Amino acid sequence: MTDATDPLTREWQGPTPRDMLVAKVKGHTGLLIGVGIVGLLTFVAILAPVLAPHDPYAQSLMTRMEPPVFLGGTWEHPLGTDHLGRDYLSRLIYGARVSLLIGAVAALISGLIGTAMGVAAGYFGGKVDMVVTFLINVRLAMPVVLVALAVVAILGGSLTVVICVLGLLLWDRFAVVMRASTLQVSRRDYVAAARSIGASTPRIVLTEIMPNIFNNLIVVITLEMAHAILLEAALSFLGLGVQPPTPSWGLMVSEGKNMMLFEPWLVLIPGAVLFLLVLAINLMGDGLRDVTAPENRS
């Protein structure tokens, strides 16, 4: 091997793929903004107990519906208090935990289901592919919001139930994308080579196919995470998702809705944060797709 740190040989070799990737990431504003915001909100969610100025569940009837500091409130409650006198900033901070947890775990569950189905369909083809394609069609025909609402209503809204229901419903895009990527990769020569030296199917899937479709998987994970977060908020807004007093952003919008006429910020603030998080995750997903797409590697 030549010494990559030697400036002469290095110039002759040109930039390594890694250098090109770093350069592309640095040049992609959307990706940087997305990663920045998601990173910041994740940091806030993890450190919620340290960062939150108050207990998000502590009610105080003496200090109900205080306005945020920019509308004439005090720094004691920087974003004001809700109809039960709970500190809005603290609830917002703990709400980041709910959203990110639901998004991440639901995307993980649906990712496992969808990837297994998609890779199996793409690799084996034939009957397996037919069955998986049919299942994808069935899943797409089911109205997600309606089915999720109905099941959560019957089982009772808790964080676990919402996560499981969303995880079991949102695997369709994983299956579609992983199927297409596997189809493409399994036609390559290195897969044929692995097969010809007698590698087992699990070995081919794990060491030849998975590493080569991983980029696409990461992109779908981010986009589905955003999808799950939006759906959880919608379910909670409709009163059939995460139940009070859990601080969920969708629930906060729903609780603020009745006082929207006089205190619009009760609705504006949690919705804006939700919008920002989903926007940032989508920017991250789109950016990852741009920088890892093979056609941009030249």
Next chain:
Amino acid sequence: MLPFILKRLGLALLVAFTVSFISFLLLFLSGDPAAALAGETASGEDIEAIRRVYGFDRPMLVQYGEWLVSALQGDFGESYYFKLPVAGLIAERLQVTMILGVCGISFALLTAVPLGVAAAIRPNSIVDRVALFMSVAGQAMPSFWFGLILIVVFAIQLGMLPPSGAETWRHFILPTVVLGYYAMPAIMRLTRAGMLDTLNSDYIRTARAKGAGEGRVLFKHALRNAIIPVVSLAAVQMGFMLGGSIVVESVFALHGAGYLAWESIARNDLPTVQALILVFSMFYIVFTFLADVLNAWLDPRMRSA
């Protein structure tokens, strides 16, 4: 063409059948209809009696078979809450949802297609960037929140439009915008990509070379070809939108089928919920079927798929 249609039709029927079975299974596994019917104050014996009278104690497959046979005849049973036939209830409420769906998809097409064309004519221009920003923002916007903001601004602050209800056409403006905005990003992106593709093709260069005016090139030659996939996407989006109207209808208190779904779920009205899941998925299945057939008709290459 006919074999293609028959094959797609068979698949659509099979999907519809499977969806109905899965949704029946889901509701069967997760709820006790006897307890829901009996109410909170009922004793264990009352619930047991109701279970026998309604036949909830029989095997699930028998119940499903019975439900399916009557559903095929248009009988979805009686609503636990309204004490009315579910079929009539849904048919009555579906009107509002259909109006909303048609308005929503029209709004999406009328805004997204011109925007997509404008963006494709000058890639990376200001228009292109605004269109891209709108589509990225549209995908991240929680529809219930967007609806509430529109109510605050246009109904409460400006007093221009009614905040809720379905009495006049003016009641449909805000819900149309919210529902349509949800379908816009995908349509805009596809129009833009399709236009960019066709504008770079040989026959456009030929059209320009023979001296055709720019407007004629854009609309007669390019858009006609670029719009084909958009039409079928719009049909699919329409199917999705009707399912998504549950959120919009509850924000604007539009008493359509989506609102009925929300009420019925909250009231444990299982026959209504069951029927609505089937109706909404049928919409999706019918619209995707139409999109496939339309695609195959417009573009014979698709018929082999």
